[in-house]
Amino acid sequence: MSDVSTDLQVVAIGNALVDVIARADDPLAERLIAAHGLERGAAVMVDLERVEAVYADLPPAQEISGGSAANTVAGLASFGARTGFIARVRDDQLGKVFTHDLRSLGVHFEVPPATDGPATGRCLIVVTPDAQRTQCTYLGASSHLGPEAVDPDLVARAQVTYLEGYLWDQPDAKDAIRRATSVARAAGRRVAFTLSDPFCVDRHRTEFRQIVENDADVVFANELEICSLYEVDEFDDALDRVRRHCEIAALTRSELGSVVVGPDGIVEVPAAPVEQVVDTTGAGDQYAAGFLYGLTEGHDLETCGRLASLAAAEVISHLGARPEVSLAELARDMVA
Amino acid sequence: MSDVSTDLQVVAIGNALVDVIARADDPLAERLIAAHGLERGAAVMVDLERVEAVYADLPPAQEISGGSAANTVAGLASFGARTGFIARVRDDQLGKVFTHDLRSLGVHFEVPPATDGPATGRCLIVVTPDAQRTQCTYLGASSHLGPEAVDPDLVARAQVTYLEGYLWDQPDAKDAIRRATSVARAAGRRVAFTLSDPFCVDRHRTEFRQIVENDADVVFANELEICSLYEVDEFDDALDRVRRHCEIAALTRSELGSVVVGPDGIVEVPAAPVEQVVDTTGAGDQYAAGFLYGLTEGHDLETCGRLASLAAAEVISHLGARPEVSLAELARDMVA
Numbered sequence: 001m002s003d004v005s006t007d008l009q010v011v012a013i014g015n016a017l018v019d020v021i022a023r024a025d026d027p028l029a030e031r032l033i034a035a036h037g038l039e040r041g042a043a044v045m046v047d048l049e050r051v052e053a054v055y056a057d058l059p060p061a062q063e064i065s066g067g068s069a070a071n072t073v074a075g076l077a078s079f080g081a082r083t084g085f086i087a088r089v090r091d092d093q094l095g096k097v098f099t100h101d102l103r104s105l106g107v108h109f110e111v112p113p114a115t116d117g118p119a120t121g122r123c124l125i126v127v128t129p130d131a132q133r134t135q136c137t138y139l140g141a142s143s144h145l146g147p148e149a150v151d152p153d154l155v156a157r158a159q160v161t162y163l164e165g166y167l168w169d170q171p172d173a174k175d176a177i178r179r180a181t182s183v184a185r186a187a188g189r190r191v192a193f194t195l196s197d198p199f200c201v202d203r204h205r206t207e208f209r210q211i212v213e214n215d216a217d218v219v220f221a222n223e224l225e226i227c228s229l230y231e232v233d234e235f236d237d238a239l240d241r242v243r244r245h246c247e248i249a250a251l252t253r254s255e256l257g258s259v260v261v262g263p264d265g266i267v268e269v270p271a272a273p274v275e276q277v278v279d280t281t282g283a284g285d286q287y288a289a290g291f292l293y294g295l296t297e298g299h300d301l302e303t304c305g306r307l308a309s310l311a312a313a314e315v316i317s318h319l320g321a322r323p324e325v326s327l328a329e330l331a332r333d334m335v336a
Numbered sequence: 337m338s339d340v341s342t343d344l345q346v347v348a349i350g351n352a353l354v355d356v357i358a359r360a361d362d363p364l365a366e367r368l369i370a371a372h373g374l375e376r377g378a379a380v381m382v383d384l385e386r387v388e389a390v391y392a393d394l395p396p397a398q399e400i401s402g403g404s405a406a407n408t409v410a411g412l413a414s415f416g417a418r419t420g421f422i423a424r425v426r427d428d429q430l431g432k433v434f435t436h437d438l439r440s441l442g443v444h445f446e447v448p449p450a451t452d453g454p455a456t457g458r459c460l461i462v463v464t465p466d467a468q469r470t471q472c473t474y475l476g477a478s479s480h481l482g483p484e485a486v487d488p489d490l491v492a493r494a495q496v497t498y499l500e501g502y503l504w505d506q507p508d509a510k511d512a513i514r515r516a517t518s519v520a521r522a523a524g525r526r527v528a529f530t531l532s533d534p535f536c537v538d539r540h541r542t543e544f545r546q547i548v549e550n551d552a553d554v555v556f557a558n559e560l561e562i563c564s565l566y567e568v569d570e571f572d573d574a575l576d577r578v579r580r581h582c583e584i585a586a587l588t589r590s591e592l593g594s595v596v597v598g599p600d601g602i603v604e605v606p607a608a609p610v611e612q613v614v615d616t617t618g619a620g621d622q623y624a625a626g627f628l629y630g631l632t633e634g635h636d637l638e639t640c641g642r643l644a645s646l647a648a649a650e651v652i653s654h655l656g657a658r659p660e661v662s663l664a665e666l667a668r669d670m671v672a
Contacts, residue, residue, distance in 0.1 A: 102396075
């Protein structure tokens, strides 16, 4: 199948979520987090009853399409990349919002919406004055992403198939992931994988290690996630482990920048400057977008890392997890 | 009925709309406006088919609860005022979003959602780099606001009943308005009215003059609207006309500030400083919020005008038509 043309740069598989973002000052945020058993700074999965209970106590919010891998695809589209997305929404208002916001960027997203079952998934996000976000996700229709949603032709057309770790929270998605990775490998394409969240790594450590060892050519993780994956305390130990298995690992360290490990060694990339950090939601998603854009445009790993840092810096300077300006324009000087 | 206590400061009647806000640079915005026959800088009313056609061409958007009078009530709540709201949503996802965003501010909003008929109304807003917004409104469930939605006890409990001019675009709302104004007048309460939009004044000039002459104690308008109401070219001529009928008229002139006409003469109020104007949506709504807050707290007209300018300045400094910070805190020094 390796003669199929790769007219797409990245196809991503992930959860289809609409973010419901509310700002809360500290006393209110503390009360909300304590009352509903959330984890400050982390993402917890909840059922419908619990997401509605949290929502009832949430301050006024705004709705912005989200979902980790979907944010990455939106970032890629903002760079000008040709992309596709695989996820499940329902045929409801939030499903239409999610679909609109991807398609209007030119992303190929044609998985039919579910016509029954749970509503489109959503992620309630409380942003505190320190720019941290505490999340509570109701997967909804996303939890019914089966292998039938994976169009093998679409996967074979893309240079990279990108998987988010959050997918492992839904048992039904495993067959979809298997189908996508086997099509990608058979077509000679790369598979990229993000560990998503340290708590997510805790929940699925064994399976995540298998993916990293057997399937992923490119791995994205932050320091906590990669240390959790290997259950080590030192970042350098985790780095030594991951480079044995993967062609490329891009490891982020917040304001310390990132470390990119490739076949020819290690590149350290500084974080891009940010005037004011407003909301860290989406930093990792946009880092992956910049990196994969660089990679599929044939740039060296240092340029990939710098594009990644640039996209991450843009997204943390405002509320919401997708770029508000054209990343293609922001990056013009870097890739000229 | 004047012995009923006024435990509420303002009850507003308006359209229940969720704003769908997209930024567009000029070539794209021009194409969109031309292709769909919108009016740059103004609000047009469209049917379901047309709002869906515009949405299909809209860039990625964010959803934030809106509606002119609802924005005013949200601003009043942010000042700490006790408020109620009367409008109609449907029992759908956007209806829940709209309801949540008011109730979470402490606004009394208990009109039952429609269980059939059109979906919750929405307003597509294109914000151009000059911070102007071009709007296209689908009233949806809002167009079925009948007199049964008006709880006479609620109206009688409020010092001020506030009506938005946009209500006149829906024939069904007229009985609701009549019921509310007659209850308010019988209870000895004030009626406040905003002309909403110059095109709206064009559509309903005769009825708007009747409201101003017979029902409204307080009138809000910008320069274009008040000149259109009286079909005069000079602001001073319009001002002379409106003061014959109304106890108070608050007339806004964008960066020139506002002119408040009261029983004791005219007060000129400067605009509050704004670092960067991002989106002018909601400037008039928040001006009315600040003014009505001051009025119902017993402040003089100059203080009312300054509170109004403060709230307007906050809202135009960011995307969306409702305050992002506590107006009570912003105003602390002014009303101490």
